[in-house]
Amino acid sequence: MSLLFPAYLLGFLGLALPWILHRFSDQQPPVLLFPSNQFLDATTPPVSRKRTLRYRALLALRVLSLALLCLLFAQPWINRDAVPTALQQHHMIVLDRSLSMRASGRWDEAIDRARGLIDEVGGGSAELLAFDRRVVVLASTIAYGAGESGVSLGAALDDVQPGFAPGDYGSVMQRLDRLANERELPVKVWLISDMQASALPAQLNALYAPNVAEFELLPVEGDDKLNVHLVAQAQSSNSATAQISVSLLASRAGANTSSEPVTRTVQVESSAGIIEQRSVTLTPGEVSAFSFDELVIPAESNPQFIVSLLEPDSLAEDNLHTLPIVEPQATAIVLLNGPDTQNSSAQVFVTTALETDAVAEVELLRGNAAQVPSDTAHLVTGRDVSAAVELDILQFVDTGSNALLFNTGSDSVNVSTRLEGVGVGAMDDAHPLALGEISWLGTRFFDLPPMELIDGDKLLLATADGQSVLVERDTNRGRLLILNDPLDGLASNLPLQPAFVALMQSLIRYFDASTSLPDQIVIGERLSLPVNAQIIDSTGESLVSIADRGQPASIELSEPGIYTVLSTRGEQPVRAVLEPSEADLSTLDDETTTQWQARYSDDADEATTADQAATSITSGIDTRLLTSGGDPMRHAIWQWLLPLVALLLFAEGWFANRRLDVRRDGS
């Protein structure tokens, strides 16, 4: 039996208190008045044997109650079973299938180890799991029956292959903890991994799974120890030449941590052949970046460059990149002449501001929003927003598109206020429009049309006298902004100010963020797709089923390469790239590995204390609570102590009360 809080045993000092009280009580017999002591002799010693015995029974009850109370606070516990046998445990064989396991020799070694474990477990309760960022149960004897465990786990092991996603030991351990909590038997986890340093969570406490009874790390090392990770990106600004940015990171694994420089050759080629090569000297652990400039883009549709490392290393998957040429394109915006006649000044002001720096391309249309082409993502139009926003605008926004309405509700000019005007007042600096970064100097508002805010409106910009200037209205899907200005140059001088150009460009960025797809995505992260979008991988296979295309979805891309997203707004390539940190094959140092595993050993208290001293990350965690909580191998005794204490206290109270009754009777 062990104690969780042995300091509470100091409470045993309090046992002296009832002893003293009983001693004191014995020296004070009851006083009886008597006519004369003439015939009385004093007894020696003045303690009767019978009385002492009765008091000792009460004293024993009290002492026992206090002692058990102290023990209860000390929280004793015992090991449920000394050493559970293999058949009394549920074994979780957890296989690391992150990208780093593709390094030469690692995966084969891991498979061999897993197979050996399956043989060792025999007919016991076991399951096979694999993890990168997520944990997947591959096979389990719970589903197949205990007698066939070896066959089912082994068959599942034949099918599993390493992936491209990065690993995360923290999320894995927490998931294993939840799984262990669902199992009936005490769980022993066998974790087969390459002990990659980059997979270590920021909070080391995430490595502790209290529901796991036993934990064993089985590191695999592989053969080659050096890997160079290649990151490349191509960009073109004129459709004739391109620039490719390259960065390289070399890393060594295992005990070989020498920083001896290595030389690698980066080659760029296109469909026309090899374009350029460059040799680079790298120091492990440091990033080396450079670029290939003025590369002539081949005259073909969807031109691509292939950037690769010529020298082989441990991880071949990160040595080659296929780069599509990405040209910055102007955002298409429709300027709609709505039912309210728009003044020509507003058209000029809006068009000029949007097309500045070729950020956007404005197309003028006449009619209402229902007549706008379906591939239109952004719309600017003038409406009378003193009343409710028209249905066609709301339907347009509800498709996931965005709209900016400027208020054409009033064209009357109040001469008295026009002379001076008011400046910009309150603004929402936290909004993605970044209004605080725009210089509003010189912007004056003379006579803005009246505008009523409704529930859900978010006021982004107001004049100094409190009139609303820019409002974001709450919608289900798209974004709807209302600019309370007719943009005629009379109600305010905003269209004439540089701030208007900055505001329109900020607006385009804000709108684009909700509708455009990223150029590249890291494997393991999810890509959000618009409605009715399809994504096709490099082999031409569709990844989204027809049933899922009717609603916005997100998809996790599991392999690197160039994917094509087809939607109503056209075709856009998305590049799935590897997580750079996952390509860093550096492994955990022995101290960290020991501390990780020591949390599950018998001397967990000492190990965690050492861990706390070594790392400040875990300093805020009570290790005693960690070691006590829900450990299936330890059994708390307080469930039995508590009723016993209650029983003793009841007996003590009853006995003491009986004594008082006797005294009251004068006996």
Next chain:
Amino acid sequence: MPAKTANRLLKPEVLARLGTLDLVARTVVDGVTTGLHRSPHFGFSQEFAEYRAYNEGDDLRYVDWNVYARADRMYIKRFQGETNTAINLLLDTSASMDFGAPVTKLEQAIFLTASLAYITRKQHDSLGLAVFDESVRTFQPPSARPDSLPRALALLENTKPGNGTHILGALQSLRASISRRGLLVVVSDLYANSDELLAALQPLAHAGQDIAVFHLLDDEEIEPTAKTISAFQDLETEESVIVDPQFLKTSYRSRFAAHCESMQQACRRVGADYTRVLTSEPLDAALQSYMSFRARRGR
């Protein structure tokens, strides 16, 4: 049954609720005398007191034949008792008397003394009353005046427990005041040496006094019932003694019984009448004893 009715009424706890001592004494004495067929209290002197109609059983010697000759009715002549007989009642009010249940020994003693005083005055004797503890606190000389009884009762009403007991000193100081021969009644719990009591009573007996001693006791002091070790505090000295209950069951009882026996022996040696009075018992026995004592002495 008149006697039983009297006994029931004379229980100490009932007397304690009666209120005034006058009523207590009247109730006690009437209860005692009602049960007697022949009153021994009249006719001891030759001095005419009153006439009373003849009742069957009356002694024919006391029939006034002259009245019978004139009125053809039989009357009994009653004579005044010994009016010069002085009866001194000595009441011990020491602190040890303030003990007992259902009434204390002092309360029982006061009831008894009041009853005796009432009887005394009913017989037209001179009534004297002395209250003492370590010394004589109050002394009313014997008097046959009609207010002697109310004065005595008033004195008894106001009597509170005093200090220690010193019978020898008290009786010695009273000896000079009690010069006439008569009856001396001592009401006390007698916490004194038997030799001391003998020394106190002997001179009075030699001086011709008839002595009656009423020994007031409580059951608890005869047979203490304490079952745990206890500190017994003396009511007079306030000193405490821690006593084992086993001692109370054995040695104490024998010692106390020997003490009572020695007191009775001392009384017998001086010719005094010794009567034990318990706080738990009615006063009948004590008063009957007193009556028979007086009858024996022809008074």
